[in-house]
Amino acid sequence: SQTIHQWPATLVQPVGSPLSLECTVEGTSNPNLYWYRQAAGRGLQLLFYSVGIGQISSEVPQNLSASRPQDRQFILSSKKLLLSDSGFYLCAWRGAGVNTEAFFGQGTRLTVV
């Protein structure tokens, strides 16, 4: 069966520090991968998605970037965090070529102080 791992679960970082959140998927090949951010009362905002290694689509211009160095690995990064980057970050995957539901990781609570 497929599983998705996302870490860390919580993170407190000072303003101006770098960020690296990692997500890996097991049990499937060539998944579509997604990063969402959830802010209180604002639902899920799609940040990035990837349909293959090295292929990244950005949905919202911002202080973040994403990379997909391996088929089942998706990384969210920032060189210098802002206070406004605080939130709950969720990684998700969906089967390639099939319009099924997305499966989510447990999320990372990021607090920038």
Add this chain to the structure above:
Amino acid sequence: AQSVTQLDSQVPVFEEAPVELRCNYSSSVSVYLFWYVQYPNQGLQLLLKYLSGSTLVKGINGFEAEFNKSQTSFHLRKPSVHISDTAEYFCAVSNTGGFKTIFGAGTRLFVKA
């Protein structure tokens, strides 16, 4: 482009009462529709999905939803709620053949004893 509107940000209801969480979408193409549930500090879990066929869709935990194409709605219902149903519920849409899933802002269901 698609969009999703969840008409209620919070819905308080007494235990064993029925509940309806409303969702409207807009899209110029055919869509797939989803409802997800999120418990505190966790990722999202799929409740049910509409891909095609019968417009009444049954999901887990006794929930069901009805797809109404003319009204572009996909309301979620449960005839009798439990305390354990307290959570946030998200309606989502993706266009057939597309890569992205777009989420509504969420509805917080609060079940009172």
